[in-house]
Amino acid sequence: DTGVSQDPRHKITKRGQNVTFRCDPISEHNRLYWYRQTLGQGPEFLTYFQNEAQLEKSRLLSDRFSAERPKGSFSTLEIQRTEQGDSAMYLCASSLGGPLFFEEETQYFGPGTRLLVL
């Protein structure tokens, strides 16, 4: 078990540019989550996949944000036309969950990708 990995760890970009982040979950985990964490705040949920299906998106996920998990393994989060307000830590988590929503599950987090938009 190598844990959840994220790439890159840091990204500096200019306003208006597009950026893409990658997350590799723990290998047997079927669920994958993206969160955003700003300074001094707790993580906020963005979106969630079960296998390759994107099952939920937060209101925080504007049209400029898109996430994919094409083969039910790794996931990418793309931000188009970045804005300074997008500067944050983007966290990925994975878990092993069953089809019943009330099954208990534990989410394991990656180290995050810190984005700075200039």
Next chain:
Amino acid sequence: GDSVTQMEGPVTLSEEAFLTINCTYTATGYPSLFWYVQYPGEGLQLLLKATKADDKGSNKGFEATYRKETTSFHLEKGSVQVSDSAVYFCALAPYGGSQGNLIFGKGTKLSVKP
């Protein structure tokens, strides 16, 4: 909607002092409750969890009891160490809600002095 409120920090303690970090929640269902810890420069790590009322989660000397009557999940440790310095997040997973996405508090920064 569901939410988590935890005590504001920073909290500064001397080594071997007793630690309490308060956490209360609002939820419409029967959530699972978690404490996560974030050490400097690292990602979030699960510290402990409890899935139903009166359950006690424990790990590394930390404990928290799921109290439904007071909607609380306070984190305690009898004797803190310098290595416990970190940011602690209380979180809940709503029951029957959003397929398990976590709702976090704002975090409490703990600094332990030698």
